[in-house]
Amino acid sequence: MAPKSERSFSDLIKEHGEKAYNFAFRLSGNEHDAKDLAQGAFVKAYEHFKSYDPSRPFDSWLCRILHNIYLDGVRLYAHGHVVSLDAPAPVEEGDWDELLPAHDPDPTAGLTRREEDELLQKALNSVPVHYRTAVTLCDIEGLSYEQISEIMACPVGTVRSRIHQGRLLIRRAYEELEKGGRKLQ
Amino acid sequence: MKDHNEHEDNVLLSAYLDGQLTEAERARVEAQLSGCGPCREEVEALRYMKAVLAAAPRRAMPPELLGAIEDAVASRSWTRLIPAALRAPRVFVPAGALAALALVAGLWLGLRRDASQDFIPLEPLMTAHARYTAETLVPQGSLVSSTYSAQLTAQNDEQDQQAD
Numbered sequence: 001m002a003p004k005s006e007r008s009f010s011d012l013i014k015e016h017g018e019k020a021y022n023f024a025f026r027l028s029g030n031e032h033d034a035k036d037l038a039q040g041a042f043v044k045a046y047e048h049f050k051s052y053d054p055s056r057p058f059d060s061w062l063c064r065i066l067h068n069i070y071l072d073g074v075r076l077y078a079h080g081h082v083v084s085l086d087a088p089a090p091v092e093e094g095d096w097d098e099l100l101p102a103h104d105p106d107p108t109a110g111l112t113r114r115e116e117d118e119l120l121q122k123a124l125n126s127v128p129v130h131y132r133t134a135v136t137l138c139d140i141e142g143l144s145y146e147q148i149s150e151i152m153a154c155p156v157g158t159v160r161s162r163i164h165q166g167r168l169l170i171r172r173a174y175e176e177l178e179k180g181g182r183k184l185q
Numbered sequence: 186m187k188d189h190n191e192h193e194d195n196v197l198l199s200a201y202l203d204g205q206l207t208e209a210e211r212a213r214v215e216a217q218l219s220g221c222g223p224c225r226e227e228v229e230a231l232r233y234m235k236a237v238l239a240a241a242p243r244r245a246m247p248p249e250l251l252g253a254i255e256d257a258v259a260s261r262s263w264t265r266l267i268p269a270a271l272r273a274p275r276v277f278v279p280a281g282a283l284a285a286l287a288l289v290a291g292l293w294l295g296l297r298r299d300a301s302q303d304f305i306p307l308e309p310l311m312t313a314h315a316r317y318t319a320e321t322l323v324p325q326g327s328l329v330s331s332t333y334s335a336q337l338t339a340q341n342d343e344q345d346q347q348a349d
Binding site: 009010014017021022034035038039042043047113117120136138139142144145167170171174 | 250253
């Protein structure tokens with residue numbers, strides 16, 4: 001099925017642009033990559049609109065495209081670097097100190113809303129992409145496990161596991177960052 | 186009683202919070218929670234993290250991005266003007282390119298052909314014919330020149346006698 005007109009696809013961009021950008025930002029952790037991801041996803045969606053099943057939510061389809069573009073980028077980067085999408089999270093190693101800033105000796109000062117969000121994004125960035133994606137789609141974008149399994153192309157059982165492990169990992173990173181919050185400024 | 190870390194259903198704790206369990210799974214997790222303090226603590230920690238994530242501010246789309254996306258999509262839209270019949274599957278592209286190349290090469294060679302080459306020149310033919318005739322006189326058994334001269338003289342004499 002092709003878009004009825006340029007106008008109708010333009011409506012889809014307006015309707016789902018913010019969701020796509022927000023998801024892209026949480027995945028990539030920066031505005032520049034988020035813009036590229038969101039734009040790439042819409043262009044690809046337009047080019048392959050025939051394969052879109054209109055009985056399914058458009059945003060899930062769009063997020064799946066965006067996620068695939070992101071994974072392709074990570075794999076391309078990983079080709080020249082030591083990176084693995086399936087790398088185990090450093091739970092047992094307990095080497096968060098290498099990943100996170102040092103603890104502040106006086107972390108009494110409160111964090112602003114913006115600082116809190118920066119901490120959260122840093123915590124998200126610190127976990128492997130599959131966990132970050134699952135948790136972002138569930139808790140930030142509010143999608144169901146079924147929708148997430150479609151986007152991530154994996155069984156619902158895998159989604160359950162990734163959300164659970166992801167929340168634990170993000171919480172641990174977030175707490176460590178909160179303790180050393182002032183070091184981030 | 187199992188230790189907290191030995192609980193096989195720990196992975197279900199997040200799904201429990203999200204209301205994504207079957208009735209049987211839910212009952213199993215609730216039984217686990219009623220008898221395990223660390224499990225209850227873990228559920229609370231997960232609940233807290235879920236709330237923090239849910240309260241994360243939405244990132245507003247940069248104003249220029251909307252226009253950039255629309256421009257990028259519009260730049261792709263011209264390809265839709267090409268009739269579907271002309272958008273052949275990629276598998277035919279190499280074959281089509283070869284066929285087009287062969288056609289162009291054939292046309293070029295045909296146009297390049299000189300009209301003067303439409304007839305065969307007689308001079309080289311006559312030269313070749315004369316040479317062939319002379320060579321048939323060469324005795325096949327021996328190529329020694331003295332023998333050839335003697336044979337040629339004898340042949341000439343014979344022709345002279347026949348003429349007389």
